[in-house]
Amino acid sequence: MTALFYGVELSSPLMLGTAQYPSPDILRDAVLAAEPGVVTVSLRRESAGERAGQAFWTLIRDLGVPVLPNTAGCHTVKEAVTTAHMAREVFGTDWVKLEVIGELDTLQPDVFGLVEAARILTEDGFKVFPYTTEDLVVAERLLAAGCEVLMPWGAPIGSGKGLNNVFGLRALRAHFPDVPLVVDAGIGVPSHAAQALELGYDAVLINTAVAKAGDPAVMARAFRLAVEAGSLARKADPMEERDMAAPSTPVVGKAMLA
C-alpha cells in the first residue's frame, strides 16, 4: 500500500531537491525527468533589484509539483520556527521539512532542538517532516511531539555515501510499521534509493546526487526508475537471505556422468 503523508498520497516516492543545479533550465529538465512526488524548496534573503526568488518561484509553480519547504541552515529552534512560519506564508503550504542542524562537519540534526521545534510547529498547525537520525528514542519523541512522518538520514547531507546504517534503518522500519518513513540525505546513486525502498521505506529525498551529476536530467531519470524498481521489489516480497548456497537448478534428474 502506498503511504499517506499527512493524508496525501504522493504521485511518486521520489522527493527531489531543487538546489545546486548548473542552471534553471537544467533544474527544470531534471524535475521533468524525475517526475517527483514533491520538490523541496527554501527561503533566502531577497534583493529588491534582482528579485531572484520571484523568477525561481515562477519556474517551480509552472512545473506543477507540490512543494515541501525546508528550514535548511537553521541552527536554533527559534530560527527554524520563524523560518517555517515565513515558508508557510510564502509557499501557501503547512508542510515543512524541519531541519535544526547541530554540527557542521556532518550536518547532523540537533535532535533535542528538533523535537522542541517539532512540538511548537505541530501545535501551530504545521505538518512536520523532521530531518532526523535513525535513533529509535528520538523517533518516539518526534511522534509524541505530533510528527506523522519521519525522515532519517542515510548518510551526511551531500556525502553520497548511501545507507550508512542499514541495521538501524531496518530497525526503525520494523519498530514503526505504520509511520511513513523517508530516507533523507546521503543517497549518492540510484541503487541506494532502490535499497531504501526495498527496506520498506516509503520515499527517498535526493538532491546533490542529481544536481551534481554530469548530466542531471539523465540521473534524474535513473532515480525515477530506481524508485520504481525498489517499490516493486518491496511489493513482491524479497526472498530470505541465507548464509550457505542453495542450488537453484534442480538436482533431481541430473545425468550420472561421473
Add this chain to the structure above:
Amino acid sequence: MKIMVNDEVHEVSARTLAALIDELGYSGARIATAMNGDFVPVPLREKTDLRDGAKVEIVAPMQGG
C-alpha cells in the same frame, strides 16, 4: 531613520513595515518578513511600526534540498 534590511543599513522615511516594503521596491513580490527575529505576517505589516535600528529580514523562494 536607519533600518537594517537583510543586514544592510537603509535610511528610510517609512514608518511601518508595509511602507518600508513599498519604499524599498518589493511591492507585488512574493516575500515573507521578520522583524527583530520575529515573523510578521502580511496582515500585520501595516500595524508594525518601525523603530530606529530595527532589524528586518525580507526573504523569498529559493532553491533548497
